[in-house]
Amino acid sequence: MADRAQMRKIISILVRNKPGVLSHVAGLVTRRAYNVESIAAGPTEDNSITRITLVVSGDEQVLEQVTKQFRKLIDVIKVDDIPHELAMTGELALITVAFDPSRKSEIMNLVNVLGMSVQSIGLDSITLQVAGSAQRVDTAINGLYPFEIRAMARTGLVALPVTPAGAQ
Amino acid sequence: MGPDDKNKDKAPRAKAADKAAAPKAGKAAAVKAAASKAASAVASKAASAVKAIKASRAAKGPAKAEDILNGAQAIVRFLKERGTPLVFGYPGGAVIPLYDALYDSGLRHILARHEQGAIHAADGFARATGKTGVVFATSGPGATNLVTGLATAHMDSVPLVAITGQVPTTSLGSDSFQEADIYGISIPITKYNYLIKDPADLLPALSEAFHIASTGRPGPVLVDIPKDVQTAALSYFPPKTVPIPGYSPSPKPDPEGVAKLAEAIAVSRRPLLYVGGGAITTGVQADLLKLAEGSDMAVVTSLQAKGAFPDTHPLCLGLPGMHGPKYANIAINEADLIVGLGARFDDRVVGDVRRFAPLARVAHVDVDPAEIGKRVPADLPVEGDLRLALELLLATISPERKPEWRARILDLKAKHPLAVPKAGKDIRPQAAIKALSDKAGDGALFVTDVGQHQMWCAQFLSVSKPRRFLSSGGLGTMGFGLPAAMGAALGHKGGQVYAVVGDGGFQMTLQELATVRQYGIPVKILIINNGCLGMVRQWQEFFNGRRYSETVFGYNPDFAKLAAVYGIPSRRVDKPQDLDGAVSWLVAEKGPALLDAMVAKGENVLPMIPAGKGQTDFYETEG
Known part of the structure; x- marks a missing residue:
């Protein structure tokens, strides 16, 4: 059989906000050997419901199975596949960067250009925050290449479908 | 159920909502307080609760709002009101309150000799009857002994509810004596599972558990119940309906x-x-x-x-x-x-x-x-x-x-008929199974274990009604046969129940002979005894150059004598000319009986399509 094309997709899952739900979701990913690039969970407008956003990669058949298997979990209320082109995505990253005090102005310049904000600053390191689309976060991280990144924390992608035009 | 059910349904939900609104610390304290209170007051409360149940039973009315039970009593009462005909199980430290509630409840309990036996029996009961099987086990090793049975039921979509005891909520997560995270362990092998930390969640969870286990594509559900939840006082208000958002078990086809x-x-x-x-x-x-x-x-x-x-x-x-x-x-x-x-x-x-x-x-x-x-x-x-x-x-x-x-x-x-090979100097295993099929009669229900005999059963047993052939198909659980047949025999009406097992699988759960004997469960056991792990041996013969690595038993006891020690009528047969008579004897026995059929060792299950091959790539044996 020919190699099946690998794709990525964003899956947004609404689940009952109960203890153990994340174990069920994470357990499914492991036991079915799915390839998950990021997973983010957080509250929604209804506090009995949690939204979990996953970025999954695989071939078409695997990605279809992922959606169906998640739908099967008892705590899952709704599963939405959000095609990339129809997704509003957001992510946040905190990055601690080391710098030589002599290059302080250089790094401050980069911070401005990359649209990052300063969370804390010390003698030889600075912690920055960037938020926005995944692409924007990637750009910011890549832009820091002249410096040594000491630590980084990314939240993973969250997503909602684009509001259809005229729906305002 | 009476006309005041509507109000009953609303009450606990309102209560739960209040509780959810309370700060977490307060909730934990409340649970603790309830637990210690319950510990001191449990005896008197239990007594009065039992009286209350008896009173309400006498009045033949629905549950009264003032019915205060402890968690364990609520579980037993819930099972009885659901019409659960029997449960299988094995007691232990973390389910002492549950077994205390069971003691004079009138709910029938079958004491297995191993938790795995208990859960396979509940599984066999469910497969034979279509009703949800129920099994009790204690925390830690009791619960982990259910794992194979849960996975077996999960693979074959069998409706089952497993109720396990757990260490008290106050000790959860501290590696207490007989503590195991059965909730975490059972996630991939159950349709759904629960760890009940708040007594108010107990009855809604039980209602949900039975609903989930038995609807849509059925499956096992585990409810893990800490000991202090079993002793905590609660009002008996099982919800009648269980709305689970997003769960639509039997959708109409397009x-x-x-x-x-x-x-x-x-x-x-x-x-x-x-x-x-x-x-x-x-x-x-x-x-x-x-x-x-x-x-x-x-x-x-x-x-x-x-x-x-x-x-x-x-x-x-x-x-x-x-x-x-x-x-x-x-x-x-x-x-x-x-x-x-x-x-x-x-x-x-x-x-x-x-x-x-x-x-x-x-x-x-x-x-x-x-x-x-x-x-x-x-x-x-x-x-x-x-x-x-x-x-x-x-x-x-x-x-x-x-x-x-x-x-x-x-x-x-x-x-291309499926034919029993000609008799040699040894009994052909296929012949033994065919003989059973011919003699067992119309009402017979067959349970198999796993391996060569299982495939010969599939080939040579003639079955023409549903729920008359039970086998661990998906998981392929050796040791399933005897206990599952036990459960099936307790549920099957109007016919005999046969467990056809190999000598390997039989030895994995033969402790249940004691259970069979104790309750006089009429299971007829036919051992297809070739003294080896025949299916693996077959693969080694075909695909591993006849290197029979650890698949031939160097010793087996005389199973007929063993059964006799358990007080079960038994025979051994090893000559082809005696086979017919021996099988007739097995069929004619009234109660439990065992026939040990010594069969040809090197027999293979054919035809065979090797794993991963095309539909007509039949394996050809030499000669």
């Missing part, structure tokens, strides 16, 4: 999909029904007969479906796949339409996906959408309840006979 399927059957010249366990769950044998006969559809039945369509029917081709008869696999190879009904296109059925049914369009009707297209892509998918789908299909279809295909099926069966 009429358009069914219409397409009807059309596909009409234009097909060589249609074949591939029937799975879903046909047993939904009890559709009458509709299957109508469908198959109306359009001359060949029928293959998966291991789980054996009996959903009569083995004796001319259109029945039996088991598809690895050890199915040649005619079943040749028919799949020639078919131009395969209609999967509540079957999961298992790898043992399909083999090489690319070479499976090369000429056929594939239709797949299943209540579990995730099964459709999982292994074999479906050209005609129908998601939904099988019973509804078949009703709709029969109403839509204009049946058209296909005499050429029918003739081909009959021809294939005549050309």
Whole structure:
């Protein structure tokens, strides 16, 4: 059989906000050997419901199975596949960067250009925050290449479908 | 149930909402307080609660609002009110309150000799009756001993509720004595599971558990209940309905999909029904007969479906796949339409996906959408309840006979019959199973263990009714046979129950002979004793250069004598000429009995399609 094309997709899952739900979701990913690039969970407008956003990669058949298997979990209320082109995505990253005090102005310049904000600053390191689309976060991280990144924390992608035009 | 049920339903939810609103620390403190209070007050409260139950029973009325029970009593009362005929289990430290509540409750309990025995028995009971099986076990090792049974039931979609004790909530997570995270352990092998930390959640969880276990594609549900939740006082208000958002267990099939399927059957010249366990769950044998006969559809039945369509029917081709008869696999190879009904296109059925049914369009009707297209892509998918789908299909279809295909099926069966090999100096295992099939009679229910004898049972037992052939198909659990037969015998009405087991699997759970004897459970055990792990030995012979690594037992006890020690009538047979008489004896015995049939050692299960091969790549033995 020919190699099946690998794709990525964003899956947004609404689940009952109960203890153990994340174990069920994470357990499914492991036991079915799915390839998950990021997973983010957080509250929604209804506090009995949690939204979990996953970025999954695989071939078409695997990605279809992922959606169906998640739908099967008892705590899952709704599963939405959000095609990339129809997704509003957001992510946040905190990055601690080391710098030589002599290059302080250089790094401050980069911070401005990359649209990052300063969370804390010390003698030889600075912690920055960037938020926005995944692409924007990637750009910011890549832009820091002249410096040594000491630590980084990314939240993973969250997503909602684009509001259809005229729906305002 | 009385007219005041509506109010009863509302009360606990309102209460739960109040509790949820309270700060967490307060909740924890409340649980603690309730636990210690319960510990001191439990005896008197239990006594008064028992009185209350008795009073309400005497009044034959519904539960009174003032019924205060402890958690354990609530569990037992819940099971009784649901009409649970019996539970299987094994006590231990963390379920002492539960067993105390059971003590004079009148709920029938079968004391197994191992938790694995208890859960397989509950499984066998469920498979034989269609009712949800119930098993109790204690925390830690008691709960972990359920693992194989849960996985077995999960793979074969058997409705089961396992209730386990757990260390008190105050000790959770501290590696206490007999603490194991059975909630975490059982996630991948249950349909759903619970860890009850708040007594207010207990009854809603139990209601949900039974609902989830028994609806849609059934499966096992585990409810883990800490000891202090079992002793905590609570008001008895089981919710009548259990709304679970997003859970729609038996969706109606899309009429358009069914219409397409009807059309596909009409234009097909060589249609074949591939029937799975879903046909047993939904009890559709009458509709299957109508469908198959109306359009001359060949029928293959998966291991789980054996009996959903009569083995004796001319259109029945039996088991598809690895050890199915040649005619079943040749028919799949020639078919131009395969209609999967509540079957999961298992790898043992399909083999090489690319070479499976090369000429056929594939239709797949299943209540579990995730099964459709999982292994074999479906050209005609129908998601939904099988019973509804078949009703709709029969109403839509204009049946058209296909005499050429029918003739081909009959021809294939005549050309490649499954035959018992000729008698040699040793008993042929197939002959022993065939003899049992011939003598067992109409009401018989067969339970198998796992291995060679299981496949010979699939080949040579003639079964024509659903729920009369029980076997661990998906997980292939050795040790399933005897305890499952025990459970089946407690549920099966109007016929004998036979456990056909190998000497390997039998020794994994033979401690249950004591249970069989204690309760006089009328299980007839036929051991197909070849002194080795025959199926693995067969693979070693075929694929590993006859290097029989650890598959031949160097010692086996005399199982007939062993049974005698347990007080079970028994015989051993080792000569072909004595086989008939011995099997007749087994059939004629009233209570439990055991026949140890010493059979030829090197016998292989044939035909065989090696794993991952095409549908007609039959393994050819030398000579």
